[in-house]
Amino acid sequence: xxxxxxxxxxxxxxxxxxxxxxxxxxxxxxxxxxxxxxxxxxxxxxxxxxxxxxxxxxxxxxxxxxxxxxxxxxxxxxxxxxxxxxxxxxxxxxxxxxxxxxxxxxxxxxxxxxxxxxxxxxxxxxxxxxxxxxxxxxxxxxxxxxxxxxxxxxxxxxxxxxx
Amino acid sequence: xxxxxxxxxxxxxxxxxxxxxxxxxxxxxxxxxxxxxxxxxxxxxxxxxxxxxxxxxxxxxxxxxxxxxxxxxxxxxxxxxxxxxxxxxxxxxxxxxxxxxxxxxxxxxxxxxxxxxxxxxxxxxxxxxxxxxxxxxxxxxxxxxxxxxxxxxxxxxxxxxxxxxxxxxxxxxxxxxxxxxxxxxxxxxxxxxxxxxxxxxxxxxxxxxxxxxxxxxxxxxxxxxxxxxxxxxxxxxxxxxxxxxxxxxxxxxxxxxxxxxxxxxxxxxxxxxxxxxxxxxxxxxxxxxxxxxxxxxxxxxxxxxxxxxxxxxxxxxxxxxxxxxxxxxxxxxxxxxxxxxxxxxx
Ligand SMILES: Cc1cc2nc3c(=O)[nH]c(=O)nc-3n(C[C@H](O)[C@H](O)[C@H](O)COP(=O)(O)OP(=O)(O)OC[C@H]3O[C@@H](n4cnc5c(N)ncnc54)[C@H](O)[C@@H]3O)c2cc1C
Ligand code: SF4
Ligand code: FES
Ligand code: FES
Numbered sequence: 001x002x003x004x005x006x007x008x009x010x011x012x013x014x015x016x017x018x019x020x021x022x023x024x025x026x027x028x029x030x031x032x033x034x035x036x037x038x039x040x041x042x043x044x045x046x047x048x049x050x051x052x053x054x055x056x057x058x059x060x061x062x063x064x065x066x067x068x069x070x071x072x073x074x075x076x077x078x079x080x081x082x083x084x085x086x087x088x089x090x091x092x093x094x095x096x097x098x099x100x101x102x103x104x105x106x107x108x109x110x111x112x113x114x115x116x117x118x119x120x121x122x123x124x125x126x127x128x129x130x131x132x133x134x135x136x137x138x139x140x141x142x143x144x145x146x147x148x149x150x151x152x153x154x155x156x157x158x159x160x161x162x163x
Numbered sequence: 164x165x166x167x168x169x170x171x172x173x174x175x176x177x178x179x180x181x182x183x184x185x186x187x188x189x190x191x192x193x194x195x196x197x198x199x200x201x202x203x204x205x206x207x208x209x210x211x212x213x214x215x216x217x218x219x220x221x222x223x224x225x226x227x228x229x230x231x232x233x234x235x236x237x238x239x240x241x242x243x244x245x246x247x248x249x250x251x252x253x254x255x256x257x258x259x260x261x262x263x264x265x266x267x268x269x270x271x272x273x274x275x276x277x278x279x280x281x282x283x284x285x286x287x288x289x290x291x292x293x294x295x296x297x298x299x300x301x302x303x304x305x306x307x308x309x310x311x312x313x314x315x316x317x318x319x320x321x322x323x324x325x326x327x328x329x330x331x332x333x334x335x336x337x338x339x340x341x342x343x344x345x346x347x348x349x350x351x352x353x354x355x356x357x358x359x360x361x362x363x364x365x366x367x368x369x370x371x372x373x374x375x376x377x378x379x380x381x382x383x384x385x386x387x388x389x390x391x392x393x394x395x396x397x398x399x400x401x402x403x404x405x406x407x408x409x410x411x412x413x414x415x416x417x418x419x420x421x422x423x424x425x426x427x428x429x430x431x432x433x434x435x436x437x438x439x440x441x442x443x444x445x446x447x448x449x450x451x452x453x454x455x456x457x458x459x460x461x462x463x464x465x466x467x468x469x470x471x472x473x474x475x476x477x478x479x480x481x482x483x484x485x486x487x488x489x490x491x492x493x494x495x496x497x498x499x500x501x502x503x504x505x506x507x508x509x
Pocket of ligand 2: 320
């Protein structure tokens with residue numbers, strides 16, 4: 001059984017033929033499209049390392065069936081920077097040491113982009129912590145992550161862009 | 164994950180027809196079903212993708228003052244709809260206290276109702292489980308049962324229903340709209356989930372191939388907007404299932420409770436709503452004694468399944484009484500930073 005789908009991936013339209021209906025969005029990105037930024041931490045919706053933005057909303061790519069996403073617009077960490085110009089959330093993670101080993105970072109950054117777009121948390125630390133609770137960091141870089149998200153939430157401009 | 168045949172349904176009729184095949188399951192957000200398939204707990208032969216079905220994604224105010232929530236409305240869209248959250252604040256609070264932002268963005272209203280138990284033994288294919296394999300036995304009985312039931316359990320299954328959303332929905336007498344091969348019908352949410360009895364494999368009132376199309380909140384549910392809370396005690400403040408939770412809603416007039424609603428989560432295989440507990444609120448003054456009396460009645464007949472969950476009986480009483488006190492104090496003007504959390508409350 002093959003399933004043809006069309007995705008807009010980081011701004012580019014792409015036709016894909018799935019040769020197996022079981023392929024998740026995460027496996028499609030990592031194993032077939034060479035976009036290995038989204039990480040497979042748990043593969044069960046528990047860690048957030050696979051967070052990407054689908055049709056403007058952050059989701060766990062490990063619990064989304066690629067076949068179900070025909071026509072979707074997908075933004076991954078690879079599509080965030082504009083050339084050499086980092087996205088404000090990326091820059092804020094650098095400014096505040098929002099990581100240690102970096103494994104959770106692509107998911108943290110995509111989740112923060114989604115959180116800022118949702119517009120519910122503002123710069124309130126408690127609301128940011130709550131809104132980011134779907135992203136675990138085993139290095140415990142939470143303090144830097146929080147500061148990075150606060151700074152990015154204040155940054156003018158690019159948080160509503162790129163998707 | 165088992166191999167399956169994938170069908171993307173484009174109409175209700177097509178979906179229901181496709182689901183008549185043996186071993187078929189509907190796919191909505193996939194956040195529970197794919198997890199279970201990855202664990203080898205669910206192995207549907209056919210997946211009928213319902214995410215493209217037209218007409219199931221709206222939140223509609225009905226002419227009679229009720230509200231119809233399409234089965235495909237995402238948990239986050241429902242909780243963050245300003246009109247919905249203002250009218251049914253404890254439903255929004257319960258939704259926002261569940262899972263993570265990413266999961267709520269994918270999870271649907273219908274899927275949330277049908278999420279399976281989080282019993283650890285149910286999730287472990289190596290453990291005997293009457294729900295998965297009728298007659299196999301129940302590995303939870305006599306084992307680690309911290310999250311297991313204190314109301315409505317049987318010697319065949321002691322699991323709990325993990326949904327936060329269902330708790331305030333039960334308190335507000337929500338109605339489940341169902342479409343199936345024989346046409347459509349409705350079932351009250353309080354009669355939708357089955358207690359385990361001798362057939363724990365039978366989980367809901369849905370027949371084979373039936374599809375949830377919507378949830379309807381009746382007109383009177385809107386009366387509780389100003390005094391309604393959801394309170395959820397869990398092992399972490401965020402991103403954790405309830406150990407015990409309660410949805411409480413009141414209407415007040417001249418220093419008295421006119422009508423009270425109370426449902427508990429985490430203590431049974433369905434949201435636990437007790438008519439006697441609510442009757443004990445009506446006409447009384449909103450005092451700690453009133454709340455404690457209602458909470459006692461809500462836990463009447465409660466029995467732990469072992470030493471490991473004995474604490475839940477008293478915890479549930481306290482959570483129920485506290486939720487009633489919070490409801491009486493008034494719905495907060497803004498959603499709390501930590502929805503449904505006992506921390507950070509005044
Ligand atoms: C890590 C994690 C943490 C979580 N924490 C919480 C929590 O704290 N509180 C909480 O309440 N929930 C929690 N959840 C569960 C989550 O709420 C559910 O997974 C979600 O609501 C299911 O919705 P879905 O649309 O993704 O359903 P799916 O996974 O698509 O479907 C679930 C079931 O419902 C059936 N189905 C779906 N829609 C319909 C329909 N319209 N008609 C008939 N059948 C249908 C499917 O066949 C399947 O059997 C958590 C989940 C995860 C993975
Ligand atoms: S409590 Fe129920 S779900 Fe858990 S192992 Fe026993 S029968 Fe299965
Ligand atoms: S890999 Fe998807 S949530 Fe962990
Ligand atoms: S930086 Fe190592 S897991 Fe977060």
